Amino acid sequence: MSAIATGAPLVRARNVHKSFDHLEVLKGIDLDVAPGEVVVILGPSGSGKSTFLRCINHLEAIDRGSIEVDGEQIGYRFRKGRLERLSNHAITLQRRKIGMVFQQFNLYPHMTVLQNIIEAPVGIHGESRAKAIENARVLLERVGLSAKADNYPRQLSGGQQQRVAIARALAIKPTLMLFDEPTSALDPELVGEVLATMRDLAKQGLTMIVVTHEIGFAREAADRVVFMDGGKVVEQGKPDDVLGNPQHPRTRSFLSRFI
Ligand code: ADP
Numbered sequence: 001m002s003a004i005a006t007g008a009p010l011v012r013a014r015n016v017h018k019s020f021d022h023l024e025v026l027k028g029i030d031l032d033v034a035p036g037e038v039v040v041i042l043g044p045s046g047s048g049k050s051t052f053l054r055c056i057n058h059l060e061a062i063d064r065g066s067i068e069v070d071g072e073q074i075g076y077r078f079r080k081g082r083l084e085r086l087s088n089h090a091i092t093l094q095r096r097k098i099g100m101v102f103q104q105f106n107l108y109p110h111m112t113v114l115q116n117i118i119e120a121p122v123g124i125h126g127e128s129r130a131k132a133i134e135n136a137r138v139l140l141e142r143v144g145l146s147a148k149a150d151n152y153p154r155q156l157s158g159g160q161q162q163r164v165a166i167a168r169a170l171a172i173k174p175t176l177m178l179f180d181e182p183t184s185a186l187d188p189e190l191v192g193e194v195l196a197t198m199r200d201l202a203k204q205g206l207t208m209i210v211v212t213h214e215i216g217f218a219r220e221a222a223d224r225v226v227f228m229d230g231g232k233v234v235e236q237g238k239p240d241d242v243l244g245n246p247q248h249p250r251t252r253s254f255l256s257r258f259i
């Protein structure tokens with residue numbers, strides 16, 4: 001049964017460890033995310049935020065612990081009492097539940113906006129072209145870019161490109177969306193339109209984990225703020241509490257930069 005039906009967490013990370021050679025980047029992350037919840041992860045550069053998101057999406061394999069999404073262990077399964085890696089096909093199916101938006105939008109430059117959006121549903125997941133196009137048009141409407149369907153990425157502003165990247169991630173109908181500093185590469189005047197799109201998605205009940213330095217977005221849109229430092233979650237709670245009255249010295253010193 002899906003997590004949405006049972007009320008269980010949609011994401012359940014336990015004691016997640018990840019090293020690159022001798023560098024231990026994640027040192028035991030525990031995090032639950034409820035269906036429909038918007039969690040903002042804050043933390044200094046190098047604290048492991050991107051690595052954690054990449055582990056949830058199985059772009060990186062974890063060394064120890066577990067990550068479940070919608071009740072399924074990501075990348076692995078238990079068989080005969082042992083943990084074994086899933087087939088690439090099974091991992092593709094799991095990834096279908098997870099959309100990810102990166103700092104660099106990474107749109108295919110030689111494809112139109114519409115082609116970018118239907119690429120994964122048609123090319124990877126075998127959806128019919130007609131259905132994918134219909135859905136893409138709905139998504140373009142949702143991100144306010146219906147008029148740009150036949151344009152190429154280079155003809156769009158950075159903010160518009162990132163909104164297309166959001167529509168592209170939504171095209172696989174994910175139950176979970178991961179955002180890794182989606183506005184960090186944008187000119188300041190373009191940040192607002194992308195955050196507004198994300199706020200809309202949050203209001204519509206999408207489960208989101210958002211890594212960002214946009215404290216205003218965290219305050220308004222997050223159900224919970226998680227502060228990471230040195231590969232650990234050092235503090236978490238309601239935005240007003242964590243942002244307004246941080247308990248941990250590392251959180252305080254991090255937030256003092258934004259005042
Ligand atoms: P954040 O997103 O919080 O800035 P990252 O997860 O990107 O942090 O990185 C955490 C640490 O892991 C950094 O020291 C970074 O250099 C290192 N790191 C990240 N990815 C790799 C990789 N593929 N190989 C080696 N080191 C990496």
Ligand code: MG
Pocket residue numbers: 049050051180181
């Ligand atoms: Mg990062």
